[in-house]
Amino acid sequence: MSSNVYKVRKLGRIILYAAWPKFILPNVIDDLNKNSEILYNFGTPMINYTIDIAWLDLCDEESFYVKIGENDTYGFYGYPNDASTFKFSYYSTSVPKRSLFRFKVGDSMKKADKQLGKHGYKCKEINRDCAVYQRRQVTIRIYMQKTQDCYNKREYIRNGVVSGYTVELKKRINIIKVINRIMKNITSNT
Structure with a gap:
């Protein structure tokens, strides 16, 4: 086995190990979908849904949001890795x-x-307005109102009432691009 192949494999293992916490695992998304009563399933392509153009709220090259009803906002990201889907x-x-x-x-x-x-x-x-919970790359922000003055985390949780929440799947890093860039550097050095 050539030394370049060995270097690439070793480098790939290092990159994968370093990036592992950034991956959204399917079981985390499945758990989220099973335990939420919302219109869409997280991680599902937009093409599977019928979206009325009148619902569009904000959009750019990487994402768009639809507002359904008074206070429900759904976001679709170029996910993962700013892909075209x-x-x-x-x-x-x-x-x-x-x-x-x-x-x-x-x-x-x-x-x-x-x-x-x-x-x-x-x-x-946690602060006076919001508590941020995380599991892997899933972030849940819970907005709250206090029933009494609070001075620490335990009091916020004991005296707070949920006034809204946000769930967001963060974009994953593009491991393929990173590996391709490293491969290009290795092959150009030989």
Whole structure:
């Protein structure tokens, strides 16, 4: 085996290991879809849905958003890696009838925190307006109203009421482009 092939394989393992936390695993998306009562399934291509042009809210080259009803916003990103196919990757609501992991707008933050914890989401940040939970590259922001003054994380969770939430699948890194760039550098050096 030539030394270049060995170097490429070793480099590929290093890149994959370094990028592993950035991948959205299918089981995380499946868990999210099974435990949400929303119109679309996360990670599903836009072409599978009928979208009325009147619903368009914002759009650019990498993403577009549709607003359905008063307070439901659905986002489709060029996902993964800004590809030409748009997939459902963002949802925001303040509608009480849409549940996510068995909590809804109007429920206590304590219930939301417990349910998200059961599904592997960790609270990464919390402040007077919002709590940010993450599992891999899935981010859930829960907007809250306080029933009393709060001074630490435990009090925010105990005294908060969910006023809305946002779910977002972050874009993955483009491993193929990274590997191709490395391969090009290796072959040009020989």
